Amino acid sequence: MEPADGPGALDFHGDEEIIEVVELGPPGPDDLAAEMEDVDFEDEGAEEPDGEAWETEDDEGLEDGMEAQDDSEVTFSLHSASVFCVSLDPKTNTLAVTGGEDDKAFVWRLSDGELLFECSGHKDSVTCAGFSHDSVFVATGDMSGLIKVWRVDTKEEAWSFEVGDLEVSG
Structure with missing residues (x-):
């Protein structure tokens, strides 16, 4: 095998060949336009010519008249x-x-899905929730900056803190 000639040249082994060259640099302004040339844009509400609508992920694998099968062992259904x-x-x-988005947090028993208690008092979507390392406490935080800590055994609030809006000075 002979070494490659010139800078940036590739060494091939045996009968290898280049199948496709993929550019790894940042996309240029014309790249998206070139990729979209073959896309046919229609009104979102327009139906297909044969009367069939587009199949969505929710419809995938379902025959007409079939209901989706729920194989879950436990369902937590209190979030709205x-x-x-x-x-x-x-x-x-x-x-x-x-x-969740309903400004609520719930502590559930996994074996039967029974609600143990609601972590009430949040003012906005609850985006963080977790247990302490020993499972004695559960902490919840919402998008308004309110953090609450609850004792699991007594189901009572143990601590809360409100961060409020953060200001950047400079």
């Missing part, structure tokens, strides 16, 4: 909006805490 965080207690892995 999206759930943003979930954490399991590290000591026994028998409890879960969830927080």
Whole structure:
């Protein structure tokens, strides 16, 4: 095998060949336009010519008239909006805490999905929730900057702190 000629040349082994060259640099302004040339944009509400609508992820794998099969062992259904965080207690892995867009956090028993208590008083979406290392406390935090800590055994609030809006000075 002979060494490559010139700077940036590649050494090939045996009968190797270049199949495709992929540019790894940042995309240029014309790259997106070139990729979108073959895309046909239509009104979102327009139906397909044959009367069939686009298949979405929710519809994937479902035949007409079939309901989605729920194989879950336990369902936590008290949240009325999206759930943003979930954490399991590290000591026994028998409890879960969830927080969501509905400004609520709940502590659940995993074995049967029973609600143990609601971590009430949040003012905005609960985006952080977790147990202490020994599973004695559960902490929840919301987007308004309110942090609350609860004792799991008594189901009572043990501490809270409000960060409020942060200001940048400079």
